[in-house]
Structure formats: C-alpha cells, structure tokens
Amino acid sequence: MKTPRLLDGQLKLRHLVLVDALVRQGSVVGAAAELHVTQPVATRCLHELEEILGVPLFERGPRGVTTTVFGEAFAEHARAVLAQLTQAGRHVAELADADRGTVVVGTHLAGSNVLLPLAITDVKAEHPHLTVIVREGSPEALLVELEAGRIDLVVGRLTAPSDEQFSRHKLYDESVELVVRESHPLADRVGIALSDLAEYPWILPSAETALRRELEEFFARNSTALPVNRVETTSFLIVRKMLLETDTIAALPGLIAGEDTRIVRLPVSLDPVGHSVGVTFSKRRTLSPSAEILKKTLYEVSSDIDREGRAD
16 A cells, blocks of 8 residues: 555644544543544544545444554554654743643552652752652553653553663662551461461452562462452552551562551562562653653662662
8 A cells, every 4th residue: 555645734633632532532432522522523533534544543343443453553653743742842841941840750559659759759849849740550551651641751660671662770679578467466476378378368469460460470389379358459548558457468569568667577478579660761752851850869769778678
C-alpha cells in the first residue's frame, strides 16, 4: 500500500485525541463522553481517519471496539505526538519560571511511602510554588500514562531494563519482608517455619504484579500451597489497616515495613524475593524543568537510604 500523506492538512489533532481515547475507553460511547462530543461526531471522526490511512484501526463488536494491528501501531504514534505537544507547552511556560511549573509523577507500592515523600518534601522546601501531582496505579497502567505524556516519570519497582521507549535508572535495592502487627501471636516467636503461617489470613499483591509471581514461585519452591485465606490488593492504606487490626500476614518492601513501629518483621527469609527501586521516564521527549528538579532530588534522597531501608 502507498504511504499515507499525513502532512497535507487532512490529519487533525482531533483524530489523534480520538484514537487515544478509544484505546483507553474501549468504546465509541466512552470516548465521545470523555471528549464531550456526541457519538455520531466521534464515529464520523474515526471514519475520516481510517479513510486518510486507508486501513481499519478498530474492530467493532457488541461490547465496544478493539484495536487492529494498524490501530495499535497508529495509537502508539498518536500518544507520542500528543505527549510531545503537551510537553512543548509546559516546557515553554516553565522556561520563564520553573518554580511555578508542575510535575506529574506516577508511583506504585515500592518507593511510594518513603522515597517519594522525602523527595517531594525536599523539592517543596526549595521550590514552594512548584506543584507536584502524584498518581498511583499498577506499573503497567503507569507506563501507558507515561507513554501518553500524562505523567512525567514513574517511581517504583523496576521490572525490566531500559529499552527503545523507556529509560530506567536504578536508585537502590530493597528486600521484601513478611510482617505482622506487634501484638500478633507470632510476633515474638523464633524459628518460624513457612508451614506455621498457613492458619493465618494473608494479604498478597494482585495477580498481575511481579511480586505476586515471585511469591508464588517462593511457595512452590518450598512445597507449600499459596494461602487460601487471603485478600489481594496493592493499596498500602488497606494493607496497613488490616495489618494493625487483624492477625493478617503481609509481604511488604523493607522500607515500608520499617516505617511503623507497630508493624514487625517475622524471622522468615523470603530470599531471593526482592527488587530494585528506580525512576522511569520516556526516551522520546525531554523532561520539563520541573520534572528535572524532581528527578535530581530523587537521586539525592535515594543516596541517603541505607541498606536496612532507613532514611538518614
């Protein structure tokens, strides 16, 4: 097929915005609602784009739309263009006054309860008018937001090396510990075997997380079934409340486990379960001045975190 001519004036920004919304919403109705247009307008806009490209971008079904191979490829480029334009506007504004800019950071459990708050505190001390927006989510969802330019960088566990799309920089290594409340029946026990933990309720990470897969492998290596009485969540607020109020056992990053004196570690080694905490950002665009300030501070704060996961 002939290469579509996308710079002859037919392709509009609204086409790129619609594709991004369709991929995230999974339906024309949802995309139209997000963009505050009617469904016929959204449908007509999609037809225009498919005519320009000469290929179908989405397959229509009773439950919505799914991307074709063409749609997946075009959506990736559309997100990159939109991200660059968003960044361009912010970059120009922040060159005039970086202290009054905005940085949007995504985070998940590892790194979110110690490293990021300390870094934000230091940033605000030096730049009180710089706005920091924190968005929580799964690592996978945050990478989509990072690709689309809706967040500037991600702080949390590194699950892959740098690639063509993302640059990943390790800040420190962190262990994973089994923890309970200080009044738990096992809190003062020594020589605890994994089988001793079976009668208690557990909190495990959600099935799609890397830590969950590693814990499943740990149980399998030790010929022990995954706890049946369990709650699955990545919300630290829920984990913390349940730990303090019940006899639940949870697996948490060492930094988090060491921050609350009411939560104690069990003498059960999860080695080699652990991870590297770091910062991830897009290779396809330059960080704004505000994002550079936060990135630099994250590096400085992480250097002060010692091997036990305590901030100096």
